[in-house]
Amino acid sequence: MTMLNRVVHRGLNTQLARRDLIVRPDRAMVTFSFDDIPQTAATIGAALLQDAGFRGTFYVAMGLLGTETALGACATLEDVRRLHLAGHEIGCHTHDHVHAEETPPQVYERDARRNSAALESAFPGLQVRNFSYASGSVRVAHKRRLQARYRSMRGVQMGMLRGVVDRNQLPVHKLYAATADTESIDRLIAHNCETWGWLVLYTHDISDTPSPYGCTPALLRAAIGSCVRHGADVLTIDAALDRLSVV
Ligand SMILES: [Zn+2]
Numbered sequence: 001m002t003m004l005n006r007v008v009h010r011g012l013n014t015q016l017a018r019r020d021l022i023v024r025p026d027r028a029m030v031t032f033s034f035d036d037i038p039q040t041a042a043t044i045g046a047a048l049l050q051d052a053g054f055r056g057t058f059y060v061a062m063g064l065l066g067t068e069t070a071l072g073a074c075a076t077l078e079d080v081r082r083l084h085l086a087g088h089e090i091g092c093h094t095h096d097h098v099h100a101e102e103t104p105p106q107v108y109e110r111d112a113r114r115n116s117a118a119l120e121s122a123f124p125g126l127q128v129r130n131f132s133y134a135s136g137s138v139r140v141a142h143k144r145r146l147q148a149r150y151r152s153m154r155g156v157q158m159g160m161l162r163g164v165v166d167r168n169q170l171p172v173h174k175l176y177a178a179t180a181d182t183e184s185i186d187r188l189i190a191h192n193c194e195t196w197g198w199l200v201l202y203t204h205d206i207s208d209t210p211s212p213y214g215c216t217p218a219l220l221r222a223a224i225g226s227c228v229r230h231g232a233d234v235l236t237i238d239a240a241l242d243r244l245s246v247v
Protein backbone atom coordinates (compact mmCIF):
# COMPACT_ATOMS: atom_id res chain seq x y z
CA MET A 1 0.00 0.00 0.00
CA THR A 2 1.31 3.44 -0.93
CA MET A 3 1.77 6.23 1.61
CA LEU A 4 -1.07 8.21 -0.04
CA ASN A 5 -3.35 5.18 0.24
CA ARG A 6 -2.51 4.85 3.91
CA VAL A 7 -3.30 8.51 4.60
CA VAL A 8 -6.63 8.28 2.72
CA HIS A 9 -7.58 5.11 4.61
CA ARG A 10 -6.64 6.63 7.94
CA GLY A 11 -8.95 9.58 7.19
CA LEU A 12 -11.80 7.31 6.10
CA ASN A 13 -11.32 5.05 9.13
CA THR A 14 -11.75 8.03 11.41
CA GLN A 15 -14.67 9.63 9.59
CA LEU A 16 -16.82 6.64 8.60
CA ALA A 17 -18.67 3.86 10.43
CA ARG A 18 -18.61 5.88 13.64
CA ARG A 19 -20.64 5.37 16.80
CA ASP A 20 -20.34 8.71 18.45
CA LEU A 21 -20.24 8.90 22.19
CA ILE A 22 -20.30 12.02 24.34
CA VAL A 23 -17.49 11.94 26.90
CA ARG A 24 -18.24 14.37 29.67
CA PRO A 25 -17.74 12.43 32.91
CA ASP A 26 -18.46 13.83 36.38
CA ARG A 27 -14.93 12.84 37.36
CA ALA A 28 -11.88 12.30 35.18
CA MET A 29 -11.32 8.65 34.25
CA VAL A 30 -8.20 6.64 33.35
CA THR A 31 -8.15 3.13 31.88
CA PHE A 32 -5.07 0.89 31.86
CA SER A 33 -5.27 -1.55 28.96
CA PHE A 34 -2.97 -4.35 27.85
CA ASP A 35 -2.90 -6.02 24.42
CA ASP A 36 -2.04 -9.60 23.32
CA ILE A 37 -1.30 -10.32 26.39
CA PRO A 38 2.23 -11.09 27.66
CA GLN A 39 2.47 -13.10 30.86
CA THR A 40 4.19 -10.17 32.60
CA ALA A 41 1.09 -8.02 31.99
CA ALA A 42 -1.12 -10.71 33.55
CA THR A 43 1.12 -11.08 36.58
CA ILE A 44 3.15 -7.93 37.34
CA GLY A 45 0.80 -5.47 35.62
CA ALA A 46 -2.35 -6.90 37.18
CA ALA A 47 -0.73 -7.07 40.65
CA LEU A 48 0.34 -3.42 40.56
CA LEU A 49 -3.21 -2.34 39.66
CA GLN A 50 -4.73 -4.61 42.30
CA ASP A 51 -2.35 -3.30 44.99
CA ALA A 52 -3.95 0.11 44.43
CA GLY A 53 -7.46 -1.36 44.41
CA PHE A 54 -7.83 -0.97 40.64
CA ARG A 55 -8.58 -3.26 37.70
CA GLY A 56 -7.47 -3.13 34.06
CA THR A 57 -8.71 -4.25 30.66
CA PHE A 58 -6.78 -7.15 29.12
CA TYR A 59 -7.40 -7.69 25.40
CA VAL A 60 -6.68 -11.37 24.81
CA ALA A 61 -5.91 -13.11 21.50
CA MET A 62 -6.46 -16.81 22.28
CA GLY A 63 -4.21 -17.87 19.41
CA LEU A 64 -1.24 -16.24 21.18
CA LEU A 65 -1.78 -17.84 24.60
CA GLY A 66 1.16 -19.96 25.69
CA THR A 67 3.33 -18.88 22.76
CA GLU A 68 6.68 -17.10 22.79
CA THR A 69 6.68 -13.70 21.06
CA ALA A 70 8.92 -10.66 20.78
CA LEU A 71 7.15 -9.41 23.93
CA GLY A 72 8.28 -12.50 25.89
CA ALA A 73 6.09 -15.42 26.91
CA CYS A 74 2.39 -14.87 26.36
CA ALA A 75 -0.06 -15.52 29.16
CA THR A 76 -1.67 -18.94 29.52
CA LEU A 77 -5.35 -19.74 29.86
CA GLU A 78 -4.72 -20.10 33.61
CA ASP A 79 -3.36 -16.55 33.74
CA VAL A 80 -6.49 -15.30 31.98
CA ARG A 81 -8.64 -17.23 34.47
CA ARG A 82 -6.85 -15.54 37.37
CA LEU A 83 -7.39 -12.11 35.79
CA HIS A 84 -11.08 -12.80 35.29
CA LEU A 85 -11.53 -14.08 38.85
CA ALA A 86 -9.71 -11.03 40.22
CA GLY A 87 -12.24 -8.76 38.51
CA HIS A 88 -10.18 -7.51 35.57
CA GLU A 89 -11.94 -7.05 32.26
CA ILE A 90 -11.20 -9.59 29.52
CA GLY A 91 -11.56 -8.06 26.06
CA CYS A 92 -11.15 -9.46 22.57
CA HIS A 93 -8.08 -8.83 20.40
CA THR A 94 -9.00 -11.23 17.53
CA HIS A 95 -8.12 -14.91 17.83
CA ASP A 96 -5.07 -15.10 15.58
CA HIS A 97 -3.95 -11.48 15.90
CA VAL A 98 -5.11 -10.80 12.35
CA HIS A 99 -4.67 -7.43 10.68
CA ALA A 100 -7.77 -5.72 9.27
CA GLU A 101 -5.75 -4.38 6.34
CA GLU A 102 -4.81 -7.91 5.26
CA THR A 103 -8.05 -9.76 6.09
CA PRO A 104 -11.47 -9.61 4.38
CA PRO A 105 -14.09 -8.18 6.74
CA GLN A 106 -16.17 -11.37 7.03
CA VAL A 107 -13.05 -13.43 7.85
CA TYR A 108 -11.97 -10.83 10.39
CA GLU A 109 -15.37 -10.80 12.07
CA ARG A 110 -15.42 -14.61 12.20
CA ASP A 111 -11.98 -14.63 13.83
CA ALA A 112 -13.05 -12.04 16.45
CA ARG A 113 -16.29 -13.87 17.25
CA ARG A 114 -14.40 -17.16 17.51
CA ASN A 115 -12.05 -15.61 20.07
CA SER A 116 -14.84 -14.10 22.14
CA ALA A 117 -16.88 -17.33 22.07
CA ALA A 118 -13.83 -19.38 23.12
CA LEU A 119 -13.15 -17.05 26.05
CA GLU A 120 -16.78 -17.07 27.15
CA SER A 121 -16.99 -20.84 27.02
CA ALA A 122 -13.70 -21.22 28.92
CA PHE A 123 -14.92 -18.98 31.75
CA PRO A 124 -18.59 -19.32 32.65
CA GLY A 125 -20.07 -15.96 33.52
CA LEU A 126 -17.58 -14.03 31.41
CA GLN A 127 -19.02 -11.61 28.89
CA VAL A 128 -16.54 -10.27 26.34
CA ARG A 129 -17.94 -6.86 25.57
CA ASN A 130 -15.05 -4.78 24.25
CA PHE A 131 -12.51 -5.23 21.48
CA SER A 132 -9.14 -3.82 20.41
CA TYR A 133 -7.84 -3.99 16.85
CA ALA A 134 -4.73 -6.19 16.52
CA SER A 135 -1.74 -3.97 15.73
CA GLY A 136 -4.21 -1.09 15.56
CA SER A 137 -5.06 -2.12 12.01
CA VAL A 138 -8.54 -0.74 11.20
CA ARG A 139 -10.79 -0.61 8.13
CA VAL A 140 -14.22 0.97 7.71
CA ALA A 141 -15.87 -2.31 6.66
CA HIS A 142 -14.37 -4.04 9.69
CA LYS A 143 -15.66 -1.34 12.05
CA ARG A 144 -19.15 -1.79 10.58
CA ARG A 145 -19.07 -5.54 11.10
CA LEU A 146 -17.79 -5.46 14.67
CA GLN A 147 -20.11 -2.79 16.04
CA ALA A 148 -23.03 -5.22 16.32
CA ARG A 149 -20.96 -7.49 18.58
CA TYR A 150 -18.92 -5.15 20.77
CA ARG A 151 -19.74 -2.26 23.01
CA SER A 152 -16.53 -0.52 21.96
CA MET A 153 -13.49 -1.06 19.78
CA ARG A 154 -10.15 0.45 20.75
CA GLY A 155 -7.55 1.58 18.24
CA VAL A 156 -3.98 2.80 18.66
CA GLN A 157 -4.32 6.30 17.26
CA MET A 158 -3.27 8.89 19.81
CA GLY A 159 -5.83 11.09 21.44
CA MET A 160 -7.73 12.08 24.57
CA LEU A 161 -11.37 11.20 24.97
CA ARG A 162 -13.36 14.32 25.58
CA GLY A 163 -16.49 15.67 23.90
CA VAL A 164 -17.58 13.60 20.89
CA VAL A 165 -15.53 10.44 20.34
CA ASP A 166 -15.98 7.35 18.16
CA ARG A 167 -16.47 4.24 20.27
CA ASN A 168 -15.78 2.15 17.16
CA GLN A 169 -12.19 3.39 17.35
CA LEU A 170 -11.34 4.67 20.82
CA PRO A 171 -8.09 6.66 20.87
CA VAL A 172 -5.29 5.96 23.31
CA HIS A 173 -1.97 7.10 24.70
CA LYS A 174 0.99 4.75 24.86
CA LEU A 175 2.36 3.64 28.19
CA TYR A 176 5.70 2.63 26.69
CA ALA A 177 8.99 3.06 28.56
CA ALA A 178 10.63 3.83 25.21
CA THR A 179 8.54 6.96 24.65
CA ALA A 180 7.27 8.05 28.07
CA ASP A 181 8.69 8.72 31.51
CA THR A 182 7.14 9.38 34.90
CA GLU A 183 7.07 13.16 34.29
CA SER A 184 5.40 12.98 30.88
CA ILE A 185 2.80 10.47 32.10
CA ASP A 186 2.14 12.57 35.20
CA ARG A 187 1.56 15.65 33.02
CA LEU A 188 -0.78 13.69 30.77
CA ILE A 189 -2.83 12.40 33.71
CA ALA A 190 -2.88 15.84 35.36
CA HIS A 191 -4.11 17.39 32.08
CA ASN A 192 -6.79 14.71 31.76
CA CYS A 193 -7.99 15.52 35.28
CA GLU A 194 -8.01 19.27 34.71
CA THR A 195 -10.09 18.84 31.55
CA TRP A 196 -12.48 16.15 32.84
CA GLY A 197 -11.57 13.62 30.20
CA TRP A 198 -11.16 9.87 29.83
CA LEU A 199 -7.60 8.77 29.17
CA VAL A 200 -7.05 5.26 27.85
CA LEU A 201 -3.47 4.05 28.27
CA TYR A 202 -2.22 0.94 26.53
CA THR A 203 0.87 -1.19 26.76
CA HIS A 204 2.08 -4.78 26.40
CA ASP A 205 4.82 -6.41 28.54
CA ILE A 206 5.73 -5.17 32.03
CA SER A 207 9.41 -5.70 32.75
CA ASP A 208 12.54 -3.96 33.99
CA THR A 209 13.87 -4.58 30.49
CA PRO A 210 10.70 -4.14 28.43
CA SER A 211 10.27 -4.56 24.69
CA PRO A 212 9.84 -1.32 22.67
CA TYR A 213 6.08 -1.85 23.20
CA GLY A 214 6.21 -2.42 26.94
CA CYS A 215 6.58 -0.60 30.21
CA THR A 216 8.63 -0.95 33.37
CA PRO A 217 6.94 -1.77 36.69
CA ALA A 218 8.28 1.56 37.98
CA LEU A 219 6.57 3.54 35.21
CA LEU A 220 3.28 1.68 35.66
CA ARG A 221 3.46 2.21 39.44
CA ALA A 222 4.14 5.92 38.89
CA ALA A 223 1.20 6.23 36.46
CA ILE A 224 -1.10 4.58 39.00
CA GLY A 225 0.23 6.97 41.67
CA SER A 226 -0.47 9.95 39.39
CA CYS A 227 -4.10 8.84 39.00
CA VAL A 228 -4.50 8.72 42.78
CA ARG A 229 -2.73 12.04 43.33
CA HIS A 230 -4.65 13.94 40.65
CA GLY A 231 -8.01 12.39 41.51
CA ALA A 232 -8.79 10.26 38.44
CA ASP A 233 -11.09 7.27 38.75
CA VAL A 234 -9.28 4.20 37.40
CA LEU A 235 -11.84 2.06 35.57
CA THR A 236 -11.91 -0.73 33.03
CA ILE A 237 -13.18 0.15 29.55
CA ASP A 238 -16.50 -1.51 30.36
CA ALA A 239 -16.90 0.30 33.69
CA ALA A 240 -16.02 3.64 32.05
CA LEU A 241 -18.73 3.04 29.42
CA ASP A 242 -21.18 2.33 32.24
CA ARG A 243 -20.17 5.61 33.84
CA LEU A 244 -20.93 7.34 30.53
CA SER A 245 -24.33 5.61 30.42
CA VAL A 246 -23.57 3.76 27.20
CA VAL A 247 -26.22 1.12 26.58
ZN1 LIG B 1 -1.74 -6.91 19.59
